[in-house]
Amino acid sequence: MSHLSIKDLHVYYEGVETLKGIDLEIPDKSIVAIIGPSGCGKTTLLRSINRLLELSSDVKVTGSVEIDGENIYDPKADLISLRKKMGFLSQRPFPLPCSIFDNVAYGPKIHRMDADAINAVALSLEPASKVSKNRKEALANLVEICLVKAGLWDEVKERLGSPASRLSIGQQQRLSLARALAVGAEMILGDEPTSALDPISTKQIEEQFKALSSQYSIVMVTHILRQARRLADYVVFMYLGELIEHGPAEKIFNSPEKEMTRRYIKGDMS
Amino acid sequence: MLGDSSLKYRVREDCITGWLLKVPVLIAVGMLVLFFVVLTAKSWPLLTGGNFWQVLTSSEWLPSEGKFGLWPFIIGTIAVTFLTMVLAVPVSVLAAVFLNEFAPKKLKAIALPVIDVLAAVPSVIYGACGVIAFIPMVKALGGALGINTTGRCLLTAALVLAIMVIPVILSIVRDVLAAIPQEAREALLALGATRWEATYHVVLKLALPGIIAAIMLGVSRAFGETMAVMMVAGSIPEPKPSLFKAVYTLPALIADKYGEMLSIKMYDVALMTAALILMVVIAFFNFGAHLILIRLRRKY
Ligand SMILES: Nc1ncnc2c1ncn2[C@@H]1O[C@H](COP(=O)(O)OP(=O)(O)OP(=O)(O)O)[C@@H](O)[C@H]1O
Ligand SMILES: [Mg+2]
Numbered sequence: 386m387s388h389l390s391i392k393d394l395h396v397y398y399e400g401v402e403t404l405k406g407i408d409l410e411i412p413d414k415s416i417v418a419i420i421g422p423s424g425c426g427k428t429t430l431l432r433s434i435n436r437l438l439e440l441s442s443d444v445k446v447t448g449s450v451e452i453d454g455e456n457i458y459d460p461k462a463d464l465i466s467l468r469k470k471m472g473f474l475s476q477r478p479f480p481l482p483c484s485i486f487d488n489v490a491y492g493p494k495i496h497r498m499d500a501d502a503i504n505a506v507a508l509s510l511e512p513a514s515k516v517s518k519n520r521k522e523a524l525a526n527l528v529e530i531c532l533v534k535a536g537l538w539d540e541v542k543e544r545l546g547s548p549a550s551r552l553s554i555g556q557q558q559r560l561s562l563a564r565a566l567a568v569g570a571e572m573i574l575g576d577e578p579t580s581a582l583d584p585i586s587t588k589q590i591e592e593q594f595k596a597l598s599s600q601y602s603i604v605m606v607t608h609i610l611r612q613a614r615r616l617a618d619y620v621v622f623m624y625l626g627e628l629i630e631h632g633p634a635e636k637i638f639n640s641p642e643k644e645m646t647r648r649y650i651k652g653d654m655s
Numbered sequence: 656m657l658g659d660s661s662l663k664y665r666v667r668e669d670c671i672t673g674w675l676l677k678v679p680v681l682i683a684v685g686m687l688v689l690f691f692v693v694l695t696a697k698s699w700p701l702l703t704g705g706n707f708w709q710v711l712t713s714s715e716w717l718p719s720e721g722k723f724g725l726w727p728f729i730i731g732t733i734a735v736t737f738l739t740m741v742l743a744v745p746v747s748v749l750a751a752v753f754l755n756e757f758a759p760k761k762l763k764a765i766a767l768p769v770i771d772v773l774a775a776v777p778s779v780i781y782g783a784c785g786v787i788a789f790i791p792m793v794k795a796l797g798g799a800l801g802i803n804t805t806g807r808c809l810l811t812a813a814l815v816l817a818i819m820v821i822p823v824i825l826s827i828v829r830d831v832l833a834a835i836p837q838e839a840r841e842a843l844l845a846l847g848a849t850r851w852e853a854t855y856h857v858v859l860k861l862a863l864p865g866i867i868a869a870i871m872l873g874v875s876r877a878f879g880e881t882m883a884v885m886m887v888a889g890s891i892p893e894p895k896p897s898l899f900k901a902v903y904t905l906p907a908l909i910a911d912k913y914g915e916m917l918s919i920k921m922y923d924v925a926l927m928t929a930a931l932i933l934m935v936v937i938a939f940f941n942f943g944a945h946l947i948l949i950r951l952r953r954k955y
Binding site: 435437440442443465466468469471472473475477479481482483491492495496561564565568 | 760836837838839840841842843844845846847848849852856857860861
């Protein structure tokens with residue numbers, strides 16, 4: 386379980402200030418919804434948390450994002466192990482060009498996790514899970530547990546060897562979730578993870594999030610207010626690159642302090 | 656019944672445009688068939704003369720005595736193409752990966768247009784550069800290794816051709832890489848993969864069909880290149896190719912000799928047979944490449 390705090394975060398795209406000083410403590414073991422009108426910087430904020438932001442050209446970031454007290458923007462930070470702690474679901478899922486099994490096993494493989502490390506991840510996901518001294522068996526157990534936790538196991542257990550690209554988009558998104566769980570992610574970031582999905586797949590992802598939130602911090606961007614109402618324990622409202630208001634979901638939805646939040650919640654602003 | 660007649664009109668229109676769109680395809684296919692028919696007809700006397708196998712495998716090229724052994728030209732063409740690709744493929748694929756995945760934006764902005772210009776430079780110019788730069792260099796290299804060479808040899812030809820096809824392959828591979836969705840890279844980086852792992856495991860895997868297509872194009876270019884090779888290869892038929900010995904390719908042979916000494920009996924037939932062999936090899940090669948591509952696409 387890790388703790389995330391963001392301090393005085395500024396982001397500039399080509400010199401234009403897009404995030405204007407964000408300070409935020411992400412509460413542990415809960416679902417945090419980032420809401421706000423289009424273009425307000427939700428995606429930017431989320432991608433600054435795992436430094437995917439720097440893939441875009443000409444971005445400058447100041448301030449800090451601390452995970453368990455370690456600043457991810459520290460030049461000496463171990464970016465790989467920090468990213469490993471944060472599973473990431475993008476708007477459109479991307480299955481790796483290999484089998485369903487290998488998609489989930491990919492992370493443990495590149496991180497060269499041995500049988501003990503693999504068992505440890507499996508046990509943290511499911512205390513009752515099988516363990517094995519044999520790395521291959523341990524990996525197979527872990528893949529199963531991750532797929533179960535992502536709510537995909539029953540649909541794919543007969544065809545773990547077939548290409549992941551043949552899954553439906555909703556299944557692919559749950560596969561991304563399983564992939565993230567397998568590296569031992571301690572927190573899940575989602576950028577509108579259900580926006581490409583049909584209502585049933587959306588419901589499935591939401592259910593997995595709910596179930597996982599007893600163990601994980603989940604930060605998700607959404608522009609569907611009803612989804613935020615259904616899921617969120619904590620809500621962050623942003624407007625034009627500024628953090629306007631944040632707090633427990635009931636408070637933000639029922640008695641927001643700021644006029645702007647009230648108008649957005651009522652649907653006057655889009 | 657206006658609606659009815661207008662529907663009929665639209666259906667007819669659809670039918671006609673369907674046919675019009677097919678015409679260019681039919682012309683292209685027709686051309687290919689025509690090439691084969693003409694070349695086969697022209698080389699018929701050699702094909703059916705009973706000693707065609709000898710034409711393919713003999714190294715005796717003595718037109719005035721009626722001996723047309725094409726083997727040195729066939730193996731010469733293969734050797735030049737093979738060596739060219741050995742030199743060009745690693746360089747161009749690695750350079751494309753570097754440019755697309757790792758290079759800073761400014762370098763990209765300069766390099767990409769330059770590469771596209773290089774890809775369009777006519778082959779005579781590459782040939783001239785080969786004469787000025789590569790022939791003396793290879794000669795010096797041979798000297799340093801204790802090998803006596805004029806510098807007009809297989810190695811020089813392959814070097815010039817490699818320089819020529821690198822921009823072509825590089826440019827296509829770069830386009831293929833650029834078309835791979837950014838999500839592919841992000842998905843891996845977010846799992847804690849390094850840039851190189853993301854490139855190697857996913858980007859290159861997704862790009863493989865495109866890379867193969869680019870290489871095929873490079874091979875076809877090298878295989879059929881005439882001018883640049885003629886200028887630097889020495890043009891002496893050698894039955895056993897060797898880096899520092901001269902080489903004579905099929906296209907160079909045809910370009911050199913066609914139109915000259917055609918009074919010699921069967922000479923034109925032999926040249927047409929050389930052209931037919933060139934066509935058949937290229938056709939087979941492209942066909943094989945297509946099969947590979949289809950299989951790869953089906954896999955993922
Ligand atoms: N790579 C980039 N280069 C330049 N400007 C960018 C880039 N990415 C985003 N922006 C700008 O930064 C601002 C915030 O964008 P961001 O994608 O974070 O918004 P968002 O809240 O996620 O919007 P949406 O709900 O539409 O996804 C926008 O004005 C956008 O135009
Ligand atoms: Mg967004």
